[in-house]
Amino acid sequence: MIRLRPDRRLVALLPLAWLAACATVSLDEPPRPAPVILPRPIPAPAPVAPAPAPVAPAQPVAVPAPGLPPPTSSAEPERTPYGPAVAARFPDPAVDYRTPAFAPGHVGFTTNAELHAVLAGLVRDAETRREGPSVQLLALGRSQQGVPLEALLFTGPEAAGTSTRRVGDATVPARPTVLLVAQQHGDEPAGSEALIVIAQRLAHGPLETLLDRINVVVYPRANPDGAEARRRVSANGVDVNRDHLLLRTPEARAQANLVREFAPVVVVDLHEYPVMGPYLEKFNAVQRFDALLQYATTPGVPPFVTRAAEEWFRQPVVTALRAAGLSSEWYYTTTAEVSDRKVSMGGTQPDTGRNVDGLTNAVSILVETRGAGIGALHLKRRVHTHVIATSTILDSAARRAGDLEKLREFVDREVAGEACQGEVVVEAGPTPSEKQLTMIDPATGADKPVTVAWDSALELRPITVRARPCGYWLSDREEDAVRRLRALGVRVVRLDQDGELRGEEYREIGRETVQRPDVRGPIDEGVVVRTRVRVVPALLDVKAGSYYVPLDQPLANLAVAALEPDTQNSYYANGVIASASDEARVLARPLQKGTPVP
Numbered sequence: 001m002i003r004l005r006p007d008r009r010l011v012a013l014l015p016l017a018w019l020a021a022c023a024t025v026s027l028d029e030p031p032r033p034a035p036v037i038l039p040r041p042i043p044a045p046a047p048v049a050p051a052p053a054p055v056a057p058a059q060p061v062a063v064p065a066p067g068l069p070p071p072t073s074s075a076e077p078e079r080t081p082y083g084p085a086v087a088a089r090f091p092d093p094a095v096d097y098r099t100p101a102f103a104p105g106h107v108g109f110t111t112n113a114e115l116h117a118v119l120a121g122l123v124r125d126a127e128t129r130r131e132g133p134s135v136q137l138l139a140l141g142r143s144q145q146g147v148p149l150e151a152l153l154f155t156g157p158e159a160a161g162t163s164t165r166r167v168g169d170a171t172v173p174a175r176p177t178v179l180l181v182a183q184q185h186g187d188e189p190a191g192s193e194a195l196i197v198i199a200q201r202l203a204h205g206p207l208e209t210l211l212d213r214i215n216v217v218v219y220p221r222a223n224p225d226g227a228e229a230r231r232r233v234s235a236n237g238v239d240v241n242r243d244h245l246l247l248r249t250p251e252a253r254a255q256a257n258l259v260r261e262f263a264p265v266v267v268v269d270l271h272e273y274p275v276m277g278p279y280l281e282k283f284n285a286v287q288r289f290d291a292l293l294q295y296a297t298t299p300g301v302p303p304f305v306t307r308a309a310e311e312w313f314r315q316p317v318v319t320a321l322r323a324a325g326l327s328s329e330w331y332y333t334t335t336a337e338v339s340d341r342k343v344s345m346g347g348t349q350p351d352t353g354r355n356v357d358g359l360t361n362a363v364s365i366l367v368e369t370r371g372a373g374i375g376a377l378h379l380k381r382r383v384h385t386h387v388i389a390t391s392t393i394l395d396s397a398a399r400r401a402g403d404l405e406k407l408r409e410f411v412d413r414e415v416a417g418e419a420c421q422g423e424v425v426v427e428a429g430p431t432p433s434e435k436q437l438t439m440i441d442p443a444t445g446a447d448k449p450v451t452v453a454w455d456s457a458l459e460l461r462p463i464t465v466r467a468r469p470c471g472y473w474l475s476d477r478e479e480d481a482v483r484r485l486r487a488l489g490v491r492v493v494r495l496d497q498d499g500e501l502r503g504e505e506y507r508e509i510g511r512e513t514v515q516r517p518d519v520r521g522p523i524d525e526g527v528v529v530r531t532r533v534r535v536v537p538a539l540l541d542v543k544a545g546s547y548y549v550p551l552d553q554p555l556a557n558l559a560v561a562a563l564e565p566d567t568q569n570s571y572y573a574n575g576v577i578a579s580a581s582d583e584a585r586v587l588a589r590p591l592q593k594g595t596p597v598p
C-alpha cells in the first residue's frame, strides 16, 4: 500500500483548480486560504422538466405570528412571540459561545461573509499552529447567487502506520468520516451557529482528540442564499432538502459531492422546526421540545444501519440532552391546513438529505431545534441544543469508529449481494397510529398533553413491492439521468455491444399530474407525474451505447429510488427520464461487455 506523507502545505500549492476558484474573487477581499477542490465536478444536469415554479417567497408551514421579532442584537431585550410564562420555560444556558452572532452589539445572525472569515481563520490558525489537527477548506462551488459553498475538513495527526487516501486535493487519513450539515433551510439559523462552535472546538478545543479516531467534515451553511434572504428555499425556490435525489440545485449537488467523495459513515443534518405556526391554530399550543430527532426512514435503508442509528446515536443524544436539562422527542411536523390535525414524523420519501444519505448506507440523523418562526428568541439555547446533540454524535462515532467501519463494510456487501434476488420495496408509507405529545399552553406556560393522530415513519407500510432486478437498462438518450446517478456515486456502465437482455418493460396504464406532495403539505415548486405502470416480461433488444445500472453495488437502493418510475421522486416522475420505454428492469446479468461511465 502506498503511504503518502501528508503535508497540508502541499494542498495549498495545488494548482490550477484553486486559481479557477479564485478567479472571481475581488481584490479587496482579504487573502483566502487555498481551498481543497473536490474531484470530478460533475456538470450540472439539464434543467428538469417540468421546470420549478418561478420564485415566489415560499410560505413555510411556520407562518410566523404577526409581529414576528426580527433577529436582534444579543444585547437587546427580545420581543417575544408568546407571553412571559412560555418564554420562562426556555432559559438561556450558562455557556459562552463565540460566533459572530453572539458578539456584543452584533445585529442578526452570522452573515455569509462573517462565516467565510471564521472558516478561513480556523484554517490559518491551524497552519500557524505546529501541532494539532489539520484544518482544510473544501471548495464546493457556488450557490445560485454566487456565494462560495464551503466546508471544513478536520483530520487528526497521523499516527505511525495510519494510511491515507486522496480525496480531490486533500489527503485524508483512512479513518471513518462524519459529515455535519446545517442550514439547508435558510430560515433555520441555529444549526449554522452551532457548527461554528463545533468547528472551533474541533480545531483547538475539547473535541480535538476525537480526530484521532474519525475525520470530520463540517458544512455549516448549505443554503447561503436562503440564509441571506431569511427564507427556507434556495434562490430559485427549490427546497434544497427535497432535492437530494434529483440534484436540481448547485446546493444539493455540492452536498452530493461531499457524500460521494468522503463516503461518510455518519451524516448529521441540523434544522429548526416551527414552534407556533399551525400548532397554535390546530391545538392552541406552543411546541415544547428543545430537540426533535429522527434517522433515515425510507425503504432500502439496511436494518443494521437503522439499529446503529437508534442504539449508538439517538439514544445517547436523548440521554445527553436530558442531562443538560433539554427535552427531546421524535421529529414531527404537520401541514398548514388547519382542518388537518394529523401530526407526521419526517417523511418516507427518498428526497431529503436524511433519507438519501441513509440509502448510501450511512447512519443519517436529523436534529431539529425549536426555532423556526421565532426570530432570534432563545438563540443561545437552540445553539446549545445543537452543540450538545452534535458533540454527542461525534463522541459516539469516535468511540464506535471501528464498529462503524465494520458495519459499513458489512452493509455495503449485503446490499450489493441482494441483486437479482428477493423483493424490493419501491414505495412505502408511514403507519397511522396515535400518540400523546406534550405541548405548552400559550397562556399559562404549563405543559399541555395533546393526543394526536400520528403517522409513524418507524414502521414502514409497503405500498409497491416488485422482484428485485439485477439492474436497470437505460436508453442512450438518458445521459442526463446517468449524470445525476454518477453525481450521487451510483456506478453506471455503457454497453459496448448490441445484444439482448432478459427483463421487464414498463407499460404506462394511467397518469395524472399533481403538485409534489410532502408531509408538510404540497411543495410549491412545480408538479410531478404520478404514473401507474404494469411490468411486462420482455426480451430487450439493446444497442451499444445504451446504459446498464447494476444493482450489485452498495448504492443499489439509491438507483432503485431514482429509476422505478411510479414514485413521486423518480427521475421519470420529474421529467429527467423522458419516456417509460427508455428504461427497463433487467432480470439476468448482461453477457455483453460494458465500460464504466466516468
Ligand SMILES: [Zn+2]
Pocket (backbone or CB within 6 Å): 184, 185, 188, 241, 271, 272
Ligand atoms: Zn429545515
